[in-house]
Amino acid sequence: MEFTWIIGAEAGAGSMVTGRTLAKVFARGGYHVIGYPEYPSLIRGGHNTYQIRASDKEIHSPVKKNDVVVALNRDGIIFHREHINKGGVLIYDSEIDASSIRMPEGVSVFPVPLKQIIEQNKLDPRMANTITVGISLGLIDYPMDDFFKLLEKEFSRKSKEIVDLNVKAAKAGYDYVKGNFKGNFSIKFKPMKNDGNTIVIGGNEAFALGAVAGGVKMFAAYPMTPASSVLHYLAEKERDFNIVVKQTEDEIAAVEYAIGAAYAGVRAGTSTSGGGFSLMVESLGLSALSETPVVVFLSQRPGPSTCLPTWTEQGDLRFALHASQGEFLRVLIAPGTVDEEFYLGAEAFNFAEKYQLPVIVMSDKFLSESHFSARKFEPSKVKIERGEIASNPKALKPMERFERYKITKSGISPRTFPGTQNGMHVATSYEHREDSFSSENFENRVEMVDKRARKQKLLEKDIPLPKIYGKKDAPISIICWGSQLLPALDALPILEAKGVHANVIHFAYLYPLPKRIRALLKAAKNTIMIENNSTAQFAGMLKEFLSFRPNVLALKYDGRQFFPDEVADAVEKAKADKFRRKVMRVVDKGEYEYYNPALYSEVR
Amino acid sequence: MATLEDFTVREKPQWCPGCGDFAINMAIKNALVEIGAEPHNTVIVSGVGCSGKMPHYVRSYGFESLHGRSLPPASGIKLANHELNVISVGGDGDGYGIGMGHFIHIMRRNYDLTYIVHDNQVYGLTTGQAAPTTQKGMRTKSTPYGNLEDPVHPLPIALTMGATYVARGFAGDLKHLSALIAGGIKHKGFALIDVLQPCVTFNKLNTYQYWQQRCYKLEDKGHDASDHAKAMEKANEDWTSNYEKIPIGLFYKENKPTYESELPQLKTPLLKHGIKPVGLEAAMDEFI
Numbered sequence: 001m002e003f004t005w006i007i008g009a010e011a012g013a014g015s016m017v018t019g020r021t022l023a024k025v026f027a028r029g030g031y032h033v034i035g036y037p038e039y040p041s042l043i044r045g046g047h048n049t050y051q052i053r054a055s056d057k058e059i060h061s062p063v064k065k066n067d068v069v070v071a072l073n074r075d076g077i078i079f080h081r082e083h084i085n086k087g088g089v090l091i092y093d094s095e096i097d098a099s100s101i102r103m104p105e106g107v108s109v110f111p112v113p114l115k116q117i118i119e120q121n122k123l124d125p126r127m128a129n130t131i132t133v134g135i136s137l138g139l140i141d142y143p144m145d146d147f148f149k150l151l152e153k154e155f156s157r158k159s160k161e162i163v164d165l166n167v168k169a170a171k172a173g174y175d176y177v178k179g180n181f182k183g184n185f186s187i188k189f190k191p192m193k194n195d196g197n198t199i200v201i202g203g204n205e206a207f208a209l210g211a212v213a214g215g216v217k218m219f220a221a222y223p224m225t226p227a228s229s230v231l232h233y234l235a236e237k238e239r240d241f242n243i244v245v246k247q248t249e250d251e252i253a254a255v256e257y258a259i260g261a262a263y264a265g266v267r268a269g270t271s272t273s274g275g276g277f278s279l280m281v282e283s284l285g286l287s288a289l290s291e292t293p294v295v296v297f298l299s300q301r302p303g304p305s306t307c308l309p310t311w312t313e314q315g316d317l318r319f320a321l322h323a324s325q326g327e328f329l330r331v332l333i334a335p336g337t338v339d340e341e342f343y344l345g346a347e348a349f350n351f352a353e354k355y356q357l358p359v360i361v362m363s364d365k366f367l368s369e370s371h372f373s374a375r376k377f378e379p380s381k382v383k384i385e386r387g388e389i390a391s392n393p394k395a396l397k398p399m400e401r402f403e404r405y406k407i408t409k410s411g412i413s414p415r416t417f418p419g420t421q422n423g424m425h426v427a428t429s430y431e432h433r434e435d436s437f438s439s440e441n442f443e444n445r446v447e448m449v450d451k452r453a454r455k456q457k458l459l460e461k462d463i464p465l466p467k468i469y470g471k472k473d474a475p476i477s478i479i480c481w482g483s484q485l486l487p488a489l490d491a492l493p494i495l496e497a498k499g500v501h502a503n504v505i506h507f508a509y510l511y512p513l514p515k516r517i518r519a520l521l522k523a524a525k526n527t528i529m530i531e532n533n534s535t536a537q538f539a540g541m542l543k544e545f546l547s548f549r550p551n552v553l554a555l556k557y558d559g560r561q562f563f564p565d566e567v568a569d570a571v572e573k574a575k576a577d578k579f580r581r582k583v584m585r586v587v588d589k590g591e592y593e594y595y596n597p598a599l600y601s602e603v604r
Numbered sequence: 605m606a607t608l609e610d611f612t613v614r615e616k617p618q619w620c621p622g623c624g625d626f627a628i629n630m631a632i633k634n635a636l637v638e639i640g641a642e643p644h645n646t647v648i649v650s651g652v653g654c655s656g657k658m659p660h661y662v663r664s665y666g667f668e669s670l671h672g673r674s675l676p677p678a679s680g681i682k683l684a685n686h687e688l689n690v691i692s693v694g695g696d697g698d699g700y701g702i703g704m705g706h707f708i709h710i711m712r713r714n715y716d717l718t719y720i721v722h723d724n725q726v727y728g729l730t731t732g733q734a735a736p737t738t739q740k741g742m743r744t745k746s747t748p749y750g751n752l753e754d755p756v757h758p759l760p761i762a763l764t765m766g767a768t769y770v771a772r773g774f775a776g777d778l779k780h781l782s783a784l785i786a787g788g789i790k791h792k793g794f795a796l797i798d799v800l801q802p803c804v805t806f807n808k809l810n811t812y813q814y815w816q817q818r819c820y821k822l823e824d825k826g827h828d829a830s831d832h833a834k835a836m837e838k839a840n841e842d843w844t845s846n847y848e849k850i851p852i853g854l855f856y857k858e859n860k861p862t863y864e865s866e867l868p869q870l871k872t873p874l875l876k877h878g879i880k881p882v883g884l885e886a887a888m889d890e891f892i
Binding site for chain 1 (some may be wrong): 613615645665666668669673675678679680681687705709868869870874875877881886887888892
């Protein structure tokens with residue numbers, strides 16, 4: 001049982017908030033839910049959408065087709081009319097002059113006089129969203145109680161009047177559809193049993209909570225889509241969580257605040273997207289050479305340059321792997337789900353402190369800003385490992401410094417924090433001796449390079465193997481990393497229904513890649529790798545570090561993530577071609593062209 | 605009580621003989637002793653340049669960051685543990701050139717930290733190019749036909765941006781400089797001490813003699829450091845007098861709440877919070 005719904009409206013009309021609230025309604029009803037926003041890079045006008053997919057089975061990703069389309073503007077009709085399932089409903093505001101618009105066939109077209117409903121009920125024009133949720137719930141006979149409770153939760157901070165008006169708006173929508181919808185819509189939903197522990201959360205918020213569970217005390221950032229909501233969420237909660245959150249003048253300052261705070265002994269991090277990460281690059285090297293831990297959350301969007309700021313891509317992997325001059329060790333982690341954003345987000349701080357190096361957590365617009373139902377996270381499952389800290393070093397002789405960079409077998413040297421007696425040293429961007437004084441001695445240089453590099457051995461033991469989803473011995477393996485796990489997981493039942501058996505091998509830990517992973521990859525029979533970029537960056541890393549080549553590469557880089565049917569298609573094509581080595585390019589049709597004058601001419 | 609010896613390192617500073625940095629190094633140590641600081645609760649933070657070597661030459665905690673990036677890690681350190689004495693040092697290229705953005709913005713925040721700028725009007729460590737504070741017309745390696753730009757005036761900028769302790773010292777007057785730095789560390793808020801520091805190798809214009817002939821002390825003229833308008837007038841006197849009269853001393857001092865004091869989370873330093881299990885139940889309920 002599945003229901004897919006999309007609302008399309010001008011930016012600024014409030015459809016994002018409304019969409020998310022409806023997603024919560026279904027999650028409260030025990031359904032698995034995906035909430036998926038798309039929007040262009042502007043604040044008013046343009047066209048925003050929010051899609052909800054709800055199912056009684058586990059789902060992970062948005063899909064292209066909808067059962068119900070709610071269009072609050074003309075673009076909404078034009079952009080979504082081709083994406084309605086047979087027997088679906090197109091609801092639109094009857095104020096829209098649709099006379100010149102071609103309507104889709106095989107679906108119920110249902111104009112609603114929103115303006116009239118608003119006037120009759122003395123509502124605020126902004127409540128059109130709420131009315132359409134009432135209409136949509138009416139269509140599927142879904143009880144309204146949870147929606148009312150959520151309206152109360154959402155608006156009670158403003159005033160009781162606003163709550164009451166919204167409830168009235170929802171009821172008016174519900175009643176309208178019951179009295180006026182003459183079409184035939186077969187999907188009916190009922191709330192199921194639920195223990196009340198299902199949350200609906202975005203990747204950014206999940207990472208932010210993970211960072212807090214992981215003990216972050218100072219978080220500094222500069223706004224950048226699609227990473228900004230990490231900053232927003234932590235800033236809103238800084239007093240509740242008893243942490244300090246700072247918006248800085250730029251990304252250089254943000255990462256350097258974090259490195260400074262980490263040097264002073266607290267867990268610290270920052271968040272950004274590719275452009276901001278570019279500014280942080282030099283400081284990554286500072287973290288590495290001074291062996292000061294730092295966690296950088298990098299939510300990717302298409303590049304280079306400003307490019308497509310509100311869309312998605314996995315194009316920054318090689319950049320993150322090599323960013324900054326010189327050679328140094330780092331850890332790259334790419335969570336595949338909101339659960340992993342939380343648990344691996346927390347874990348990132350352990351890696352940073354245990355190995356005293358920069359850790360980059362890679363998300364992307366798709367995972368960062370979409371919403372997913374999940375079980376409440378359990379902070380008690382997060383273990384804190386701070387690595388080697390000398391809290392009571394032996395007394396120093398006059399003029400002597402603490403040996404902060406002591407050459408050790410493991411490569412890890414105990415840290416001291418300012419305030420600790422006898423721990424005085426300099427954390428420095430220059431090459432240095434064991435006692436931290438700058439040194440240009442050749443032998444010392446080699447010893448220090450080797451010491452820092454030695455950490456990789458222990459670190460690799462700590463890196464978990466990639467996860468296999470589905471049957472271990474499936475004849476086909478879909479290999480992916482980061483967020484593309486989600487469409488890949490949803491491709492499995494599509495393939496299964498066609499008698500194609502496959503599993504998913506997912507990498508959340510991208511670097512370093514320990515050799516022991518090789519056995520797992522070699523055991524895979526026919527392999528297809530999906531990546532949300534044009535140059536198969538991770539496939540290149542698998543070849544470089546593990547001497548492994550997948551049979552087929554399927555690449556998508558049009559600004560959106562893979563959809564489940566695209567993954568399934570690619571697998572089927574690869575299979576039909578007997579998994580001969582090949583690169584496939586997956587491109588959406590251009591129906592989402594927001595600035596396409598041809599489409600606009602039909603409207604205006 | 606810590607003594608000068610406690611702040612002294614074994615290594616000899618690698619500055620040119622006669623460099624003004626020696627005096628700044630000594631002034632910092634004098635000031636630390638005077639205010640009763642201990643090596644383990646003091647952090648000297650620097651960028652990169654001749655001034656960037658300072659953390660190595662004061663025996664305390666130190667953080668030698670990247671070129672131009674002295675203030676951001678100093679801010680992070682202060683937020684993480686505001687009980688520390690945090691002294692940020694920089695050069696005129698480091699602080700007023702590549703790091704100018706940080707300089708402007710930190711003054712809006714009034715963190716309780718001290719910023720000492722080695723202002724020698726030239727790039728020293730990269731062997732003598734024009735700096736943001738290089739006077740118009742001066743020939744340097746990068747301006748062989750004479751510098752076409754007007755210099756940055758750090759003190760009026762600091763007064764405009766809300767710095768709460770604004771001073772200028774001279775590396776040729778150690779006692780006076782030590783007192784200015786001690787005053788800056790004691791001051792609760794952001795203290796800027798711009799130090800006229802002769803670069804004996806690359807700046808043949810702004811020499812010890814040059815400054816000695818032109819500098820006078822504000823306190824000798826009865827300057828009222830609580831008067832912002834007067835402070836601004838004095839801060840502009842160097843360039844408006846065509847560098848004939850150059851005031852040094854404390855230009856301005858104001859008591860204003862520090863950034864740290866306005867954060868309820870910082871009742872105790874973040875470092876002392878430790879890492880305790882965080883209750884996220886209420887936060888997660890908002891996602892239901």
